Every structure is written in C-alpha cells, then in structure tokens.
Amino acid sequence: MSLPPALELACSACDETYDEWTWQCDCGAPLDFASPSCAHGGRSGEPPASWADTRAGLWSFRDFLPVDPRVTLGEGLTPLVDAPEWDAAFKLEYVFPTGSFKDRGATVTLSVAAELGVDRVVEDSSGNAGAAIATYAARAGIDAEIYVPDAVKPAKRRAIERTGATVVPIAGTREDVTDACVRAVESDDAWYASHAWNPAFFAGTATFAHEVCAQRDWTAPDAVVTPLGHGTLFLGAYRGFRDLYDAGWIESMPRLLGAQAAGAAPIAAERHGEAAAAGANDVADGIQIREPVRKSQILAAIDDTDGDAVALASEAVERELDALHRRGFYVEPTCAVAPAALEVYRERGVVAPDDDVVVALTGSGLKT
Numbered sequence: 001m002s003l004p005p006a007l008e009l010a011c012s013a014c015d016e017t018y019d020e021w022t023w024q025c026d027c028g029a030p031l032d033f034a035s036p037s038c039a040h041g042g043r044s045g046e047p048p049a050s051w052a053d054t055r056a057g058l059w060s061f062r063d064f065l066p067v068d069p070r071v072t073l074g075e076g077l078t079p080l081v082d083a084p085e086w087d088a089a090f091k092l093e094y095v096f097p098t099g100s101f102k103d104r105g106a107t108v109t110l111s112v113a114a115e116l117g118v119d120r121v122v123e124d125s126s127g128n129a130g131a132a133i134a135t136y137a138a139r140a141g142i143d144a145e146i147y148v149p150d151a152v153k154p155a156k157r158r159a160i161e162r163t164g165a166t167v168v169p170i171a172g173t174r175e176d177v178t179d180a181c182v183r184a185v186e187s188d189d190a191w192y193a194s195h196a197w198n199p200a201f202f203a204g205t206a207t208f209a210h211e212v213c214a215q216r217d218w219t220a221p222d223a224v225v226t227p228l229g230h231g232t233l234f235l236g237a238y239r240g241f242r243d244l245y246d247a248g249w250i251e252s253m254p255r256l257l258g259a260q261a262a263g264a265a266p267i268a269a270e271r272h273g274e275a276a277a278a279g280a281n282d283v284a285d286g287i288q289i290r291e292p293v294r295k296s297q298i299l300a301a302i303d304d305t306d307g308d309a310v311a312l313a314s315e316a317v318e319r320e321l322d323a324l325h326r327r328g329f330y331v332e333p334t335c336a337v338a339p340a341a342l343e344v345y346r347e348r349g350v351v352a353p354d355d356d357v358v359v360a361l362t363g364s365g366l367k368t
Contacts, residue, residue: 127156205236228258229287
C-alpha cells in the first residue's frame, strides 16, 4: 500500500525515497519523513490564534505532525516551572501518562501505525520507551512485543507486561537487545516502532520545543539541556525549535546541550576526545547507548546551534538526584544527568551566568 504524502520517507544519508513503509534505507541509514515537518504553508510572523488553545495537549501542535491523533491519552503540555536553586526552568517531562517523555513519540508512532492498519509492533528499550509503546499500542488495540535487557528495572517490566504486551528479555548489553530485536523485525517483517529509527517518534518529541516556546510566549530560551542517549529528545527538540524558527515564530535557536553517561558517551567523545568521555556511570542506565543510529544528525544539530555534549560520572548524577528529590522533583536517576551537566557547562563558561536555560527532567522516580 502506498503511503499518504505526509508519511512518505526519505533517507537521512542518501537521495533514496520510499512511498511504502520501511524502517531503514537500503544504504543502512535511518529514514525521515520526506515532507517538511511544518505544514503551515510557509506562513511567517505570529503563530495562529488557535495555538492559544492547548486543551488537546501536544496535539495542539498538529500543524507540525504527520498524522491525526488516532491514539492519544491526553499527553503533553507538561509543566515548565522555575527552579531557582539551579537558576533555570525545569520542563517536567516525567508527568506523562507512563511517566516519561517517551509518550511524546509513542502517541505519534502508534497513531501512524493505526493510520497504516498495523496490527503488531516491535520495539527494543531499556524500559521507558518500551512502556510507552506498549501502553499506546494497548490504547490502539495493537499487539506489541518489547525487547528489554534482562536486568531491566522490575517496575518498568511490570508496566510493559500489564498492558498485555509480550516482554522478551535479552542477556548482554543494550546493543545486544537492539540486535535481537532487529533480527526479529527482519525475520518476521514486523513493524518496528523504534524510538531510535522510526521518524514518527521524533515528530512526537519535537513537540517538546513547541510547548516550551508556547509556554514562554514564543520566546526561545538561550540554552536547553537534555539527557542524550539515542538523541530521541535532543534531536526531536532541535527539529521542533527549527520548525518554529523557520516559520518565523521565534527569533533565535537555543543552544542544545547534551548530557551523556561516562563510559557510554560517543557524542562527548566526538566533541572532546575519548578521555573526556571515559569513566563509568551505571546510574544513568537509560542512556547507555554507545552507537546511536542518528549520531551524524545529533552532531549536525550541535554544530547548527553552537551546542555541546559532556559526559557525567555516577557520583555527579547521584548527588544531583539527591538534590532534585530534596526539592520535590521525584525523578529517576537517568534524568539527573541534565541538571548535573548544567553545572559543568556553567563551570566551563559554555552557559553564562545570565543565560536563560530550560532543563528537561525526563523520567519519573515512581518506576525505579
């Protein structure tokens, strides 16, 4: 079945295009939607008045999304709150239906799956993305099979299992989990609802940027700090801010600053050398990604925004997690890398004392 124009695909590395759904280009690179993400017809100036009504959550920004909200739980419009102890604003992405920002991608991904008549999806995850995909698949009445590390946190495994999804635990590294899932996708011709490969997921995470700017009366911050593993939020945020900048609805692009886990920090290594990325951080298990499939796109986003990436060791993240909990932000360990990284960026002079900064807090402590 040929894809509708809004869902046609184009390779991120070569000139190949696809009018039927596939999860990967023949050259091995990830695919993106061929049409520009903004469907505003080239309008410039002020956002339309309809955007003032945000009762539809992140789907209030459907002008930038490739599909109608076929599968939704009312997700989005997470709070943006002052955090004076950090001299920043925190975007509370952990208050989504499944407790993480991954619901942004899951609602769009499963809406695309429903649009295409998919009856079964497959995903690999360290926990949060799997729970999001399984939950939205259940909402859609679509079967789901989720590959996870065999050491996945029990609360995250239960969250997946209780949707009725099939959980497939895999021994070994996070990369081993992905490899096993890809083998299953290729042997069974399953629909890969991957938060790393599927372009619909990034269309969903782009709404993070749309919301930040809407909540700030269409003024972009000077800098945004997010955890950085596969780049699901980091790259999505870049695309969302780019949507608004290209439409003329914000006057500048924020600097995008990534926070990686020491020992699994390929972007920080690329920017600052292997020594800067060395060490260990088993606390931030959600971003233990040594080979992100969209690495070249992440690096391009950093270059385009004069951004950066740093690696954090376990000790810094544990200290930051304790500080967050004591101030009422009950988050999971992985997302503590972002405010911890903000301190590093300030020490290095990357973030100036008077810079206006937004930090994403991405996952709930209730699942740890």
